[in-house]
Ligand SMILES: Nc1ncnc2c1ncn2[C@@H]1O[C@H](COP(=O)(O)OP(=O)(O)O)[C@@H](O)[C@H]1O
């Protein structure tokens with residue numbers, strides 16, 4: 001079984017939290033990281049960060065665009081088009097290649113990011129796959145609104161939410177508001193790391209209660 005790691009926004013910590021989850025799950029099973037659609041390759045690739053930070057198997061992007069733009073715009077600028085059917089086909093191939101492998105699938109931007117000029121959204125593809133999600137949210141001011149909206153959006157599409165991982169400095173009030181008002185488990189909190197490297201991330205992951213739910217989802 002596989003799951004999504006989605007965020008309330010871009011630059012919110014999806015990649016770092018995906019790496020932390022992969023490193024943690026590698027002690028128990030065979031996770032692999034996949035970012036199906038990525039933009040901004042001119043500034044680096046999430047897949048390289050996750051490989052460096054977690055050491056787990058990573059799978060090449062199905063669509064990789066140069067400019068750091070919403071995928072519908074990044075694709076348009078290269079006269080390309082994200083075809084959801086080819087994403088789904090790739091997903092099926094990955095499952096067939098290694099049925100014992102659990103995919104940790106990183107989203108792009110927030111969940112309503114458009115993938116193409118038809119207005120097909122990332123959340124439409126999530127619904128097509130019908131996999132559960134981990135939601136990454138920042139811990140600081142503004143997170144309650146963004147996180148509750150993201151949870152509502154996923155639930156309105158009938159998607160299961162495994163829980164929220166908060167990223168940033170500790171903020172107990174925001175944590176309890178998201179847990180209580182969003183009726184969602186907080187799987188953990190990732191504090192700011194300096195330097196950001198694999199060993200520190202692995203140590204941080206010990207304070208995050210990921211195993212129960214995520215391992216169950218991976219199986
Ligand atoms: N807990 C953290 N400690 C240190 N740096 C972080 C942390 N979380 C995120 N960052 C940094 O913030 C930036 C955005 O994080 P990233 O995981 O790439 O976000 P997203 O995948 O949601 O766009 C990156 O440069 C990343 O290295």
Ligand SMILES: [Mg+2]
Nearest residue numbers: 014015046106
């Ligand atoms: Mg990312």
